[in-house]
Amino acid sequence: MKTRLKLIDGMASAERGPRVLELAGASKVFPIPGGFFTAFENLTFSARSGEFLAVTGPSGCGKSTLLKVIAGFLKADAGRVSISGSPVKGPGADRCMVFQEDALFPWLSVYENVAFGLSRRGLTKKQIKERVTHFLELVALFPFGRYLPAEISGGMRQRVALARVLVLEPLVLLMDEPFASLDMQTRQEMQELLVSLWKELDQTIVFVTHDVSEALGLADRILIMKGSPGRIQDDIPVHLPRPRPADSPAFLRLAVKVREKLKPGA
Amino acid sequence: MPVFSQSPPNAKKGARLLLPLALPLAATIAWFAVCALEIVPAYLFPGPGQVGEAGYHYIFGNLGDSPYAGRFADDALTSLGRVFGGFLLAVAAGLPLGVLSGRIAVAQELMGTFINALRAVPGICWLPLALVWFGIGTKTTIFLVALAAFFPIYINSAAGARQVNPLLLQAGAMMGVNRLRAVFDILLPAAMGHIVAGLRLGLGIAWAYLVLGELTGVQHGLGAVIMDARMLGRIDMIVVGIILIAILGRASDRFLTEAMKALFKSARRSP
Numbered sequence: 001m002k003t004r005l006k007l008i009d010g011m012a013s014a015e016r017g018p019r020v021l022e023l024a025g026a027s028k029v030f031p032i033p034g035g036f037f038t039a040f041e042n043l044t045f046s047a048r049s050g051e052f053l054a055v056t057g058p059s060g061c062g063k064s065t066l067l068k069v070i071a072g073f074l075k076a077d078a079g080r081v082s083i084s085g086s087p088v089k090g091p092g093a094d095r096c097m098v099f100q101e102d103a104l105f106p107w108l109s110v111y112e113n114v115a116f117g118l119s120r121r122g123l124t125k126k127q128i129k130e131r132v133t134h135f136l137e138l139v140a141l142f143p144f145g146r147y148l149p150a151e152i153s154g155g156m157r158q159r160v161a162l163a164r165v166l167v168l169e170p171l172v173l174l175m176d177e178p179f180a181s182l183d184m185q186t187r188q189e190m191q192e193l194l195v196s197l198w199k200e201l202d203q204t205i206v207f208v209t210h211d212v213s214e215a216l217g218l219a220d221r222i223l224i225m226k227g228s229p230g231r232i233q234d235d236i237p238v239h240l241p242r243p244r245p246a247d248s249p250a251f252l253r254l255a256v257k258v259r260e261k262l263k264p265g266a
Numbered sequence: 267m268p269v270f271s272q273s274p275p276n277a278k279k280g281a282r283l284l285l286p287l288a289l290p291l292a293a294t295i296a297w298f299a300v301c302a303l304e305i306v307p308a309y310l311f312p313g314p315g316q317v318g319e320a321g322y323h324y325i326f327g328n329l330g331d332s333p334y335a336g337r338f339a340d341d342a343l344t345s346l347g348r349v350f351g352g353f354l355l356a357v358a359a360g361l362p363l364g365v366l367s368g369r370i371a372v373a374q375e376l377m378g379t380f381i382n383a384l385r386a387v388p389g390i391c392w393l394p395l396a397l398v399w400f401g402i403g404t405k406t407t408i409f410l411v412a413l414a415a416f417f418p419i420y421i422n423s424a425a426g427a428r429q430v431n432p433l434l435l436q437a438g439a440m441m442g443v444n445r446l447r448a449v450f451d452i453l454l455p456a457a458m459g460h461i462v463a464g465l466r467l468g469l470g471i472a473w474a475y476l477v478l479g480e481l482t483g484v485q486h487g488l489g490a491v492i493m494d495a496r497m498l499g500r501i502d503m504i505v506v507g508i509i510l511i512a513i514l515g516r517a518s519d520r521f522l523t524e525a526m527k528a529l530f531k532s533a534r535r536s537p
Contacts, residue, residue, distance in 0.1 A: 073436050091439035103433040107455045107532035117441030148535055168441060 017049030018084075020204045021070065021172050025079035027229075028065050039065040040230030042079065045223060047172065050202045052195075054219035056209055058262065062230025063208045067174050070206065071097045083171055093117060096165035097174040100181065102157050104149040104164075111136070111145035114164045135167040138197060155186035159193070166201065175207045179214070191217055195242060212258050216251060217244050224261050234261050312502040320502040321509070324491075334491065334503055342514065344486040345476055348404060349518065352411025353472045357465065360416045364423025364464070365453065374424070381420060389414040389475055397482065407479025407487075414475040418467035426460025427453060455532030462526050462533055469522055473515045488514070 023046070028039040040062035047053045055063045068074045070081060072091040081088045083095060104113050114132045123131075136142045139159040149157055158178055165173060179187045195218060198205055209215050215222050216238060224234040236258060244251055294314060300306060301313035308316070320334070327335030363381075367374040392413060393406075400406040430453055438452045454461070480489025488511050495503035526533040 071436075071440060073439070091436065093440060093442040096440050097436075099433055099437070101433060103431070103437045105434060105437075105452070105455070107458070107535045116438075120442050120447075164441070 019046040020049045020051075020084055021047040021206065022082045022085075023070075023079065026069065026076045026081050027078040028062070028069055028074060029077045038229035040225070040227075043230070043232060044079075045232060045235065047204055047206060049204055052198055052205045052207065052218060052220045053223065054207045054209060054215035054221070055223045055225060056212060056215045056258075056262070057225035057230070057233075058227065059210060061225040061227035063210075063225050064176055066225075066230070067097065067176050067206065067208050070172070071095050071174055093168045094171045095174060096168055096170040096172075097176060098158070098161045098165060098178040100177040102149065102154070102161070104157055104160055106149050108148075109145065110141060110147050110149070110152065110160050113149070113160055114167055116164060117168045131167055135163040138166070138200070139163045139193065153186075155182050155190060158182065158190060162194070162197070166197065166203070169201075171204060173203050173205045175205065177209055178207075180209070180211075187214075192243070194218065212255055212262070213246055216240070216255055216258065217246060222258065224258065226262075236261075309499075310501065312505065317502045317505045317509075320500070321506040324503070324506055333498070334495075334500075337486075337491070338510070341486050341488050341491055342510070345480070345488045346514070346518070348407045348479070348487065349411060349469070349472045349476050352408040352475070353415050353469055355408070355412035356415035356419055356468055356472070359412075360419030360464070360468070361423050361461065364420040365427040365449070365457070367420075368424035368427025368457075369453070381417070385417045385421075390478060393478065393482070396479075402482050403484050406482065407476060407484070410475040410479045411472045415468035415472045418471060419464045422460045422464025422467065423457065426457030426464070429460070430456040455530070458526075458530060458532035462523065465522060465526070466519055469519060470515065473511060473518075477511065 023043050026043045027041045030037045030039060043066065055066065057063050065074065069076050070088065072088050072095065076088075088095070105116065108116065111132060114135060115128050118128050118131060132145075133142065136145055139162055141156060141159055141163065144152060144156065149160065152160075161178070179190045182190060191214065194205075197203065207215070207218060219238055222234075222236045222238060223232055224236065225231065226233045236254075238254065240248075240250055240254070246252075297314050301308065301311070312320075323332055323335045325336075325338040329336040363373075363377060367377050389410060392410060396406040396409045400409055434452050434456050435448055438448045443451055476487070477489035477492070480487040481493045483493070484490045488507050492504050492507040495501070495507065523533075528534075
């Protein structure tokens with residue numbers, strides 16, 4: 001599977017594995033003073049195993065709420081959200097999130113943060129050490145295991161956040177604008193790292209961003225949402241080979257197309 | 267590798283360690299000066315020499331040599347027992363109730379008004395009632411200490427628990443931590459800064475109410491010595507008592523913070 005995907009990289013989305021994440025008619029409504037606010041309405045889409053799905057749209061289109069519903073932090077008010085066929089009932093380690101803000105435990109070292117979820121799985125200390133070490137190496141943080149989150153840079157903290165969920169081998173990795181608060185250069189490095197991890201681990205990813213270039217640079221498929229209430233406006237496959245330089249003609253053409261769709265009234 | 271040391275270089279460290287002693291030293295010199303110049307008569311304010319001698323006999327003297335000789339160890343142990351007894355009761359009630367009302371709106375609505383009304387009552391008001399209920403002695407003192415120390419512990423634990431970033435709890439939930447484990451593995455560590463602050467305030471006020479409880483005519487304890495010395499006109503022993511309470515109070519505060527650091531990563535590593 002893995003080798004095949006590498007060979008046909010960029011065109012693989014249609015031939016990917018079974019549907020891991022499925023939403024059917026999902027809606028989320030919040031009570032507000034004097035009525036209701038519908039964050040999104042009647043969303044239906046699915047992600048196949050190993051697929052890199054980006055969700056983009058203007059602020060307020062409900063894309064972050066969508067991630068929280070998939071993660072189980074919020075409950076859908078209508079419709080169905082299921083992971084590998086079973087309905088989502090609450091938060092669980094089969095759907096892990098990398099948040100936009102830093103959500104590491106500040107009293108735990110880098111190593112302990114990555115070991116946090118594993119230590120509840122009845123593994124031996126040695127097994128935990130092996131796995132944590134492996135994932136710290138994958139995100140190039142192995143020498144920093146003993147540092148505290150406050151002692152490392154913002155980019156490094158997001159790499160820890162990535163490692164601490166990847167180590168749990170979630171069925172779906174959810175990312176909520178994870179690189180939005182990083183500087184340009186770090187951001188680019190993180191995007192490259194994420195693509196290489198995605199390839200190596202064959203990880204299904206749902207990546208929320210408002211940045212069209214970021215979505216185009218990363219994903220197999222882009223869902224364009226519009227609000228409010230949030231709906232899926234378009235579902236665009238990205239058949240560009242990786243790596244994807246942001247100044248190539250094909251990239252720019254697609255970017256124009258996506259931005260057209262995002263314009264109000266389009 | 268980056269270097270993240272925040273402490274000053276070693277050469278300066280020695281001088282820094284002595285810095286906290288500068289003000290006590292200055293106060294002692296001023297005290298010498300006031301007595302040497304006879305600004306205040308010695309029977310109202312004895313000099314450092316006389317107080318030092320009284321303190322020496324109190325701490326190191328043989329029991330029975332003079333009225334206070336050698337009583338320090340017994341008094342200090344009695345007082346420490348009362349302070350920490352009352353303090354532990356206050357922690358046992360204040361910490362869980364504080365965390366509950368910090369996290370659960372219903373608990374806050376239920377307890378908030380009642381506890382804040384109680385808090386408005388000066389602790390000394392409870393003394394007559396406590397004397398009726400518990401009589402003179404240890405029980406009354408522990409009651410007063412526990413009551414007074416409860417409020418800062420409760421309020422700070424509640425504030426700490428309330429201010430925990432909900433993202434941390436969400437992160438824990440997605441990594442498979444159930445709600446009860448989350449209290450111990452995430453909520454309390456994340457609130458540790460506030461909790462330690464509340465404990466320190468509680469322990470500080472515990473010493474204040476210790477002396478109040480012991481002033482009522484108990485046999486042993488540092489507060490009892492002060493009261494006894496007043497009746498016997500031993501101003502030097504009053505000053506000895508005050509200084510020893512200051513030293514023990516500071517030492518117990520230090521003990522508390524070091525113990526918390528030794529026991530909990532989150533106390534050791536709070537920013």
